[in-house]
Amino acid sequence: MQKPDVIIVGGGLVGMSIAYGLALLGRQVSVLDEGDDAFRAARGNFGLLWVQGKGYGMSPYAQWTRESVALWPRLEASLQADTGIDVHLRQSGGFQLCLTDDEMAEESRRLLWLREALAGDYPFELLDSAQLRARLPGVGPSVVGGCYSPMDGHVNPLKLLRALYAACRMRGVKIINGHRVSVIGQFASGFELQAGEQRWYAGQIVLAAGLGNRQLGAQLGMDVPVHPNRGQILVTERLKPFLHYPTTYVRQTDEGTVQLGDSHESLGFDDGTSSAVMADIARRAVQCFPQLDQVRLVRAWGALRVLSADGFPIYEASQACPGAFVVSCHSGVTLAAIHALRLAPWIAGEFDDPAVLPFSLQRFSQKKEVCHAG
Amino acid sequence: MPADSLFRALGPADKSVLIEFEGAFLSVPAGISLAAALLLSGVTHTRESAVNGRPGAPYCMMGVCFECLVEVDGQANCQACLLPVRAGMRVRRQRGARDVRVGDHGEEGADE
Numbered sequence: 001m002q003k004p005d006v007i008i009v010g011g012g013l014v015g016m017s018i019a020y021g022l023a024l025l026g027r028q029v030s031v032l033d034e035g036d037d038a039f040r041a042a043r044g045n046f047g048l049l050w051v052q053g054k055g056y057g058m059s060p061y062a063q064w065t066r067e068s069v070a071l072w073p074r075l076e077a078s079l080q081a082d083t084g085i086d087v088h089l090r091q092s093g094g095f096q097l098c099l100t101d102d103e104m105a106e107e108s109r110r111l112l113w114l115r116e117a118l119a120g121d122y123p124f125e126l127l128d129s130a131q132l133r134a135r136l137p138g139v140g141p142s143v144v145g146g147c148y149s150p151m152d153g154h155v156n157p158l159k160l161l162r163a164l165y166a167a168c169r170m171r172g173v174k175i176i177n178g179h180r181v182s183v184i185g186q187f188a189s190g191f192e193l194q195a196g197e198q199r200w201y202a203g204q205i206v207l208a209a210g211l212g213n214r215q216l217g218a219q220l221g222m223d224v225p226v227h228p229n230r231g232q233i234l235v236t237e238r239l240k241p242f243l244h245y246p247t248t249y250v251r252q253t254d255e256g257t258v259q260l261g262d263s264h265e266s267l268g269f270d271d272g273t274s275s276a277v278m279a280d281i282a283r284r285a286v287q288c289f290p291q292l293d294q295v296r297l298v299r300a301w302g303a304l305r306v307l308s309a310d311g312f313p314i315y316e317a318s319q320a321c322p323g324a325f326v327v328s329c330h331s332g333v334t335l336a337a338i339h340a341l342r343l344a345p346w347i348a349g350e351f352d353d354p355a356v357l358p359f360s361l362q363r364f365s366q367k368k369e370v371c372h373a374g
Numbered sequence: 375m376p377a378d379s380l381f382r383a384l385g386p387a388d389k390s391v392l393i394e395f396e397g398a399f400l401s402v403p404a405g406i407s408l409a410a411a412l413l414l415s416g417v418t419h420t421r422e423s424a425v426n427g428r429p430g431a432p433y434c435m436m437g438v439c440f441e442c443l444v445e446v447d448g449q450a451n452c453q454a455c456l457l458p459v460r461a462g463m464r465v466r467r468q469r470g471a472r473d474v475r476v477g478d479h480g481e482e483g484a485d486e
Binding site: 298 | 424475
């Protein structure tokens with residue numbers, strides 16, 4: 001069996017984006033993915049390409065996120081050329097709707113901090129309720145205002161995952177499903193990964209196993225502080241297009257359904273749903289867009305965000321185990337482009353990237369946890 | 375490719391009700407689902423997909439596949455396999471996505 005250059009553990013959006021980026025550079029890549037019982041953030045997320053508000057308290061993350069959305073058209077074009085799949089990228093800008101004055105004040109404060117941190121290069125508009133309604137017809141009377149940023153957008157996340165799989169296969173990436181890596185061993189020539197009776201070898205490994213990175217990283221002596229945060233999502237019947245921008249609570253997909261979401265719960269590894277939270281999500285969505293009152297829901301699910309201790313991504317090139325990398329984040333959609341087109345070349349050793357340094361694990365041993373879900 | 379329907383009633387109906395489908399009256403057994411009633415009546419095209427416009431008809435018969443969407447008494451996107459037939463039901467094909475008007479001039483919940 002030919003030994004690949006790199007094995008990626010985790011076939012979600014993060015792992016597949018990196019696999020694709022490495023394949024574009026001509027590397028031999030294998031991806032080891034779990035079975036259908038895995039927690040799959042890649043199949044349960046909301047599909048936003050979101051910039052506004054991210055990186056509050058850590059401006060390199062704001063900069064990194066902006067660069068990713070700037071790279072997104074290149075990723076989209078590359079996936080389209082390789083697979084013919086349209087992932088429905090729309091970079092129309094997006095709205096954060098605010099239901100209380102406190103929420104509006106808090107959002108404004110964060111965005112103003114970010115604008116200053118990025119030396120003024122951080123476009124957004126704060127809108128009062130009348131301005132918001134003029135820009136976004138159908139907004140309900142109890143919405144006090146909103147923030148618009150032209151940096152935001154959305155994509156069909158399931159088509160993105162499918163396109164990444166197809167593009168990776170087309171470029172020779174070997175995708176091996178149904179194996180949960182349990183043991184990682186390090187040797188002079190590289191790494192051995194073990195799942196059940198099976199073993200794989202590679203010179204480099206990338207841990208992109210979402211919440212599994214904590215346990216996998218520990219085997220290489222790394223403390224990877226990631227924990228689950230549950231979000232629930234409701235999906236409506238298909239409607240003719242009425243909402244032409246993504247918002248953080250309500251998003252109409254390219255195929256007509258409307259996703260309602262943005263709940264946050266810390267319940268360990270329970271990825272189910274609860275009627276109380278679903279009721280809250282529905283109530284808030286109807287407050288935002290009252291016409292949804294008459295609309296039927298057809299599906300609901302829970303999914304687990306992969307949150308680091310400070311809410312920001314983790315990109316670690318292990319010092320103790322050269323060739324081992326850890327990648328964890330909860331914005332696998334937004335960051336897919338930069339993961340494929342910039343992080344993958346960094347992992348491949350094509351160039352040093354100082355922009356990656358602030359995301360190393362080192363920061364967790366330097367300061368206390370900041371509670372922010374980004 | 376049209377084919378003869380393999381859908382057959384198990385036996386004669388004790389009681390029938392009259393429903394309307396796309397303006398035509400159909401006499402169907404009482405107590406069965408609307409999807410079964412349409413299939414028994416030889417209807418092979420009950421909706422047009424909101425995604426690609428392709429015609430569709432009831433498929434899973436258990437509420438999962440959403441192929442059987444119809445408009446019932448003005449209510450869009452009803453799953454015909456989950457609705458019992460009722461005398462006088464007015465049923466139309468679900469053509470594409472439902473229209474929910476927004477803004478100040480819209481009629482809330484209007485389907486057409």
